[in-house]
Amino acid sequence: MSGMSPRIDQQEPEPDARAVNEPPIDGDSAKMVSCIPRLRRYARALLGDPAAADDLVQDTLERAWTRRHSWRGNGDMRAWLFSIMHNLHVDQRRRQGGLTVITNDEASAPPARATQEDALALRDLDAALAMLPAEQREVLLLVALEDMSYNQIALTLDISIGTVMSRLSRGREKLRLLTSGGSGHAMQRKVR
């Protein structure tokens, strides 16, 4: 213990470490930063392209930062950030595809018949996920990766719980058909 006198230096910030016009670091920034790994993971799973995913996360954080005063400190920061990301992603899809935002959940059904090669590729879960309509993929990922309740998902995506449930069941069924070989004609008994 030599050299370990219990002397306490209160470390002051370096004079040049904080520019005059920068507010002190607050807990909100900390919360925002701690959400980054989750935002990145979700964006990557959603978009499939890591670089595009990070761009989306960056846009999300920048928008969140400029609007941070609209976030009530007691709310769920994660849900707030995910909803910002969702809105940006919707804007992006609209710009890129010229698609209507409210897409028919029945659109883009799995291929009716898959070749042997397709079937192999489709066993790749990632590839299968990418084939789902984005609306269904969103719900599946929020359930699986973020463990959000259906109600939280409804609020985050600004849709009804009924829509959440319908996208979830359609998405899961499509994914199941895709990963089990891709033949769409294994009709399952539907529960009323």
Place this chain on the structure above:
Amino acid sequence: MNQPAIVEADLQAYVDNRLPADRRADVEAFLREHPDVSERVRAYVEQKAAIQALHHEELDEAIPERLLRAAIGQGAPPRHALRMSMISSRGPAWQIAAGLVIAIAGAAAGWGGRSQLTADRAALHRPQSTGIKEGESLPRWAAMAHQVYSSDAKRPVELGAQEKPQLVKWLSHRLQTTIQPPSLSAFGYHLLGGRLLSGPQGPVAQFMYQDTTGQRLTLYVSSEHTAGPKEGFRFAREGPVNVYYWYYDKFGYALSADIDQARLERLATSACKQLEAS
């Protein structure tokens, strides 16, 4: 049977474990009678686990600097300015760049990043600067790492305390010294485990402790501090996190927690004694 009929939404909620117990029992009874539906539900459960497994590792990845900057309100304009000055600076550019690697491997984060980044930027404008001084960076890095991992409910550590021999061996090997996590049980904290990070100066070991209320405390051990010996404990407050840090034999140590200064000081004193004795 006066129960409401099982509908598709019940099956989904069953997969997600979001049904009340009695309804869950209803669904289970239904599935026993309907093997085809049961098979489908089983596939959904597997599918969900597979999605989780597919993306399990990603939470541990290093965060690119541009995202950290965006989260602390230093978005596009500073980034551009920064790049320009990095291109134009010669000599210590590599070291400066190293100082800018904000990503602590595995997910750096923290409001501490803000002052850190500002300091980095200032360093960029001093051509002779060799980057960040350790005294400035150690508590901030430690607090950032504390914030990121202590708030992680699912995977706060890479290797748990139940595998302590392997943990000690692994981290000792990577830091090229024998490092035994101190016992803080006298203060009510037990070891949860640890993880390896990469800090601005090289590999970093982080040990995490927890008390019975779930309060977490982290010990950050950073290697390759080449500056001369520095005596004494220092205290820094980084956002909501209090940090005691000290240097000993080329290593920097920092104990971080969201607890009051006096209590943290007692913990740090004990940790320090044990580390130097080991």
